[in-house]
Amino acid sequence: MITINKNRHWIFLVFFWSLLGITIWAQMIEDFDFWSATYQAVLVLICSVFLAHFLSDVILPNALRKNKMNWFAVQSVIVTLLLSLCLALIYTVFSDEISRVRAYPGDGDLSSVHFLWSRFCGSIPAAILINGTACGLRFYQEHNVIEQNHAALKQVHLEAQIKILQDQINPHLMFNVLNHIHILMQSDVKLASVLLVQFSDILRYQLYECNKEYVPLHLEIKYLKDLIAVEKTRWGNELEVKSKWNIEDGQLQIVPLLLVPLIENAFKHVSRLPNQKGYVHLSCRQENKELIFRIENSHTEQYKLPSKSQGLGLENVKKRLAIQYPEKYQLNIEKTDSDFTVTVVLDLK
Template sequence: MKTIIFNKNRIITVVFWAILAIAFWSQMAHDFPILPAAYVTIILFSGAIASAHILSNHLLPKAIASGNMKIFVVQCVVITLVLNIILAGSSVSIYWLLIHGTLGDSATISIHYSNFWPTFVSAIPSAVLINSTACGLRFYQEHEKIEKNHALLKQEHLVAQLRILQDQINPHLMFNVLNHIHILMQKNVELASVLLVKFSDILRYQLYECNQESVLLEREVQYLKDLVAVERIRWGDELKVDCIWNIKDGKRYILPLLLVPFVENAFKHVSRLPYEKGYVTLILKQQDDELIFTIENSNSVQQPRKNNSHGLGLDNVKKRLELLYPNQHQLNIEKTTHLFSVALTIQLHQTK
């Protein structure tokens, strides 16, 4: 069974013309006998449809596309005058052809329809109302179409921008892991083998799952755990790494690779002083619809960050948050002489 789809704009147009037809018929049936009233109504309605069709379906879309509305105003005035002539001329013609001198003639009808110019003047509001309403409806439809196209282009631009931002993450992360494996293969082959297994999971996630707009939270968390495991292997006893994972509903959705730059940044810039053991503390917990992520690493004034910046990765993730979590996230970054910390709270999505 076919589903009936109602087009809002089409319904509005049909209602408008139905009301206009009823209005024409009511006025003519009040003044003329039934047959002449039917003739006049058909002529008036046909003229109204023709003028409105020319203006709203042909001239107005061209004017909007070209941006030249001055010519359209002139065209609108000319066609409205033509419609006004049709409205007045048809009424006067029917009067003289079918009603004058018959039993249906009267002084009142003669006053209103025997003279063209008074009838022409009295018909001006009707002609203006018909064309202006038809053009108004068409302008609304064109505006709605432009808004939809604009929203579509904006969405396509958003997707393209997010793809660029995501592509900036993947190569950097992959080269880091490969470099870790290369170093370990020269020192501890068994440990390098373990790292290769972790790297295969990381690579599989990046290649087959991160091309989606959003991923399951449980998969993103597992990915982060693999990254942290890689860093634990690389640093060994030189770095204290503490993690707390408290995820209650892993079936929620999150942007892929959203938290990776924070993790990378913490291990990249953790203090490396010979007399001081650095640390990285990561906490990821879920409270109802909120995901709360905090990560802190030791910092040292003797090992300043270049240009005091957070790096491309953090700027990248800020842009992604602004694009896809507008008014749905809170990000705080704190840097002191002894620590660097990030606290992020986002509203999780239930569906893709």
């Protein structure tokens, strides 16, 4: 993109200077002979190109980098006056009394010094226009480069932030499951073996699929199902775990591990009333390129399970949704005396 913009910039500059040279020559040929008009047009063009590009390509970028625009304004005035002087000298050297009367009727009877001063003052608007055009084009180009660099830095920052949020999920989940497997190894080796096999599928997905920006929806759904299966095995008969899945198009793309904290959060903060099972109910359906994920767990402040860690949970999901699905999601949280429900609606277009 930067190369394309540079090419366009140079093409426009060649067109601009060529048009300016032709215009100057067309004006000169009316009052001077062919060679005199050509020499003057070439000299005017050389002076204009040199001074205008010195101002726009050397002084202006340096002023922008050092943030010294006040000094640049002073330098612009100096260069503009210098260009006006060059134009006035060219007009004075190549003109005689006859051509001066013909080209500049009001200044024909002036001495060379006064004519030089008159042409100097008269050339200032042209010098301002030439330098202003060159600086305007350069400023536009520099502004585009700054905007592109800013966008690139912002993208890198967002990607780094997403990576941090995603990496926070994996260790948290791994430690929870591995700790439970360690406990089961001392009491129920068979169940620990089943849990270990289920957990290996989860790790395989995290290692080989989650490094991508997007993954197919069917792979992410399989991962969530495996995660639910692991949690269901961990809890056994202590919790009622139900899940419903209805996916129409598994090839739609979704960012990986986005909904994992909601599942972790539900199982970590589930609570049970005396002589009653706690529950975690999940439903996930996709239709018309829209994913609707809803998870509900029993919750009471009096009987909720103690937790030493507050976890990442909802804050993690909120941040990732804001970064990766701006204006393409809905997040609804409902909390009552008996349950806690989180609903996420994603636009997967």
